[in-house]
Amino acid sequence: MIKTVIMPKQGLQMTEGVIIKWFYSVGDKVTANxxxxxxxxxxxxxxxxxxxxxxLLKIIHGEGETIPITEPxxxxxxxxxxxxxxxxxxxxxxxxxxxxxxxxxRAKKTAAERGINYKTLKGSGYSGIIIERDVLCAKPAxxxxxASPEVKRLDAAxxxxxxxxxxxxxxxxxxxxxxILRAGGxxxxxxxxTAFAAVKALSHYxxxxxDDVNISLGVIMPCDDEYKKTDIKNAERxxxxxxxxxxxxxxxxxxxxxxxxxxxxxSMEESFIPLRQPLCAxxxxxxxxxxxxxxxxxxxxxxxxxxxxxxxxxKINDVYASKYLQHVKLLLENPNLLLI
Amino acid sequence: MSEKSxxxxxxxxxxxxxxxxxxxxxxxxxxxxxxxxxxxxxxLAEEFGxxxxxNTPISESAFIGAGLGAACAGMRPIVELMYMDFTLVSMDxxxxxxxxxxxxxxxxxxxxxxxxxxxGVGRGNAATHSQSMEAVFMHFPGIKxxxxxxxxxxxxxxxxxxxxxxxxxxxxxxQLYVMKGEVPDDPDFMIPFGKANIVREGSDVTVIAxxxxxxxxxxxxxxLAAEGISxxxxxxRTLVPFDTETVVNSVKKTGRAVxxxxxxxxxxxxxxxxxxxxxNAFEYLDAPVIRLGAMQCPLPFNLGLENAVVPQPDDIYxxxxxxxxx
Numbered sequence: 001m002i003k004t005v006i007m008p009k010q011g012l013q014m015t016e017g018v019i020i021k022w023f024y025s026v027g028d029k030v031t032a033n034x035x036x037x038x039x040x041x042x043x044x045x046x047x048x049x050x051x052x053x054x055x056l057l058k059i060i061h062g063e064g065e066t067i068p069i070t071e072p073x074x075x076x077x078x079x080x081x082x083x084x085x086x087x088x089x090x091x092x093x094x095x096x097x098x099x100x101x102x103x104x105x106r107a108k109k110t111a112a113e114r115g116i117n118y119k120t121l122k123g124s125g126y127s128g129i130i131i132e133r134d135v136l137c138a139k140p141a142x143x144x145x146x147a148s149p150e151v152k153r154l155d156a157a158x159x160x161x162x163x164x165x166x167x168x169x170x171x172x173x174x175x176x177x178x179x180i181l182r183a184g185g186x187x188x189x190x191x192x193x194t195a196f197a198a199v200k201a202l203s204h205y206x207x208x209x210x211d212d213v214n215i216s217l218g219v220i221m222p223c224d225d226e227y228k229k230t231d232i233k234n235a236e237r238x239x240x241x242x243x244x245x246x247x248x249x250x251x252x253x254x255x256x257x258x259x260x261x262x263x264x265x266x267s268m269e270e271s272f273i274p275l276r277q278p279l280c281a282x283x284x285x286x287x288x289x290x291x292x293x294x295x296x297x298x299x300x301x302x303x304x305x306x307x308x309x310x311x312x313x314x315k316i317n318d319v320y321a322s323k324y325l326q327h328v329k330l331l332l333e334n335p336n337l338l339l340i
Numbered sequence: 341m342s343e344k345s346x347x348x349x350x351x352x353x354x355x356x357x358x359x360x361x362x363x364x365x366x367x368x369x370x371x372x373x374x375x376x377x378x379x380x381x382x383x384l385a386e387e388f389g390x391x392x393x394x395n396t397p398i399s400e401s402a403f404i405g406a407g408l409g410a411a412c413a414g415m416r417p418i419v420e421l422m423y424m425d426f427t428l429v430s431m432d433x434x435x436x437x438x439x440x441x442x443x444x445x446x447x448x449x450x451x452x453x454x455x456x457x458x459x460g461v462g463r464g465n466a467a468t469h470s471q472s473m474e475a476v477f478m479h480f481p482g483i484k485x486x487x488x489x490x491x492x493x494x495x496x497x498x499x500x501x502x503x504x505x506x507x508x509x510x511x512x513x514x515q516l517y518v519m520k521g522e523v524p525d526d527p528d529f530m531i532p533f534g535k536a537n538i539v540r541e542g543s544d545v546t547v548i549a550x551x552x553x554x555x556x557x558x559x560x561x562x563x564l565a566a567e568g569i570s571x572x573x574x575x576x577r578t579l580v581p582f583d584t585e586t587v588v589n590s591v592k593k594t595g596r597a598v599x600x601x602x603x604x605x606x607x608x609x610x611x612x613x614x615x616x617x618x619x620n621a622f623e624y625l626d627a628p629v630i631r632l633g634a635m636q637c638p639l640p641f642n643l644g645l646e647n648a649v650v651p652q653p654d655d656i657y658x659x660x661x662x663x664x665x666x
């Protein structure tokens with residue numbers, strides 16, 4: 001499998017880095033947790049370890065180049081892996097344009113329709129002719145075009161290793177808690193309380209927040225026809241009321257690495273969210289619905305909600321992620337703990 | 341609908357047309373008492389008499405010429421050839437006279453002549469009685485060519501041919517005469533010329549086949565379906581006029597085509613169809629069009645060798661997979 005090496009984000013302020021030295025050449029064997037390249041930011045010079053074992057298939061950006069964070073800089077894979085399926089950067093496209101490449105008329109037509117430069121592909125027909133299925137396997141070029149940072153993030157996100165855990169939470173305590181708040185003039189719904197609990201728990205599991213004690217909480221909510229993410233700075237310092245107000249008025253985008261998502265609005269039970277850069281984990285709250293549950297051998301109807309934690313498996317240990325989710329569940333089932 | 345054989349569908353259609361129109365008559369070798377060697381005129385002499393079911397001498401050139409003359413004079417003759425190979429002794433009559441007369445007379449002479457007969461392998465009839473002749477008649481303009489592959493098509497195409505004011509060649513296949521199928525009872529049931537039949541719908545590869553190969557292609561398509569390959573089978577039914585549109589639209593959809601027939605591959609009808617696909621759907625093709633046909637050698641007498649010379653279902657199977665680069 002081909003893995004992408006990206007320009008890593010070293011510290012919250014970093015937006016780009018300079019590649020100082022590659023410790024390997026293309027074709028060399030690389031080892032996980034051994035230095036792969038050296039880079040420099042405006043603050044430090046650091047050796048970056050490879051995250052993968054394998055063969056260095058391609059170096060996209062050479063020494064001395066300044067690269068924005070999350071931009072792919074190299075590909076690592078196994079012996080015999082074919083990197084032609086990955087659309088190459090502009091310079092390679094120019095070289096490819098001058099190459100004599102055989103492709104079926106249909107492959108050319110489909111490539112043109114999809115905005116793919118077929119000359120960058122590897123053909124699977126006899127003698128390597130490019131046929132339609134090679135084009136259909138390739139990623140459209142639009143995704144790769146170095147346009148907006150958002151597009152770059154999408155691209156990087158598509159190669160991340162995602163895992164998820166989910167847990168059912170009894171929300172009867174939170175329901176009562178919300179009723180009490182409403183009686184006291186505070187209009188906070190279950191999602192606000194969930195977000196509050198997520199932040200509370202996060203301060204014990206800061207690895208999910210890139211080890212930053214300052215929690216910038218991403219909030220993913222439907223807005224018009226799409227889900228939009230807004231970020232709330234310093235969420236860990238906020239009271240429930242402040243968080244509620246901020247969630248209703250948030251407009252900023254701060255590159256938060258942790259987010260909560262409200263999919264309960266459309267009665268979704270659970271939703272698997274793709275991790276977009278620079279997100280490291282997303283906690284998704286589903287709809288609260290009355291479900292028969294077993295308690296002390298008796299069947300009782302309870303308002304239940306599914307919480308799902310999607311996280312970057314390359315960065316977060318799965319036990320760690322499970323424990324965090326368990327902690328949020330504990331807080332929501334015992335909302336009094338939120339006062340501590 | 342009645343279930344009947346291909347041969348009986350032909351006989352019944354001729355009988356119905358002879359009842360409907362007194363100008364329709366049949367002539368050919370051994371058709372009166374014997375009813376033709378494949379039984380396609382069996383019983384017609386009893387009903388219509390020797391005047392309308394006429395035995396001829398063994399002189400194809402003479403009786404095709406006689407048919408042309410009768411057609412010019414207002415009759416609607418159906419001339420049966422015992423073997424399509426015998427068109428070769430009457431080629432001047434067919435190509436120079438039958439196919440040209442309407443044109444030469446500025447359209448004033450109608451030529452409602454049907455020449456019908458069987459061709460092909462399957463009976464070990466050897467080199468001069470097993471050939472496929474359709475490419476010749478597709479090549480020269482002025483004569484329509486039908487190739488029915490089922491009893492219903494034999495009925496519908498033959499009736500269209502009899503009622504057509506132009507000369508028509510209805511090429512039957514000796515192996516198909518015993519094939520049974522549902523045939524509409526409607527005495528006006530006709531299949532228009534120039535309208536291909538999509539025998540089986542599919543999305544990955546188009547197979548264009550004629551005569552017995554229509555059924556072989558369907559059989560192979562079922563086999564390939566089990567492998568997840570979806571094959572569309574098209575029977576053009578008539579070669580002149582040829583339904584280019586249906587074939588091209590299918591190939592635009594699938595991007596791949598195999599043309600299979602029993603006739604020799606070299607300069608065969610498959611070459612014409614492949615070229616039309618390329619002319620009209622080049623940018624849609626994902627693989628070269630593959631032609632399958634008999635090897636460039638005379639058809640052997642020995643049945644085993646006969647099979648070795650003409651395409652087999654496995655050849656179709658492999659060709660379809662090759663268009664998918666598998």
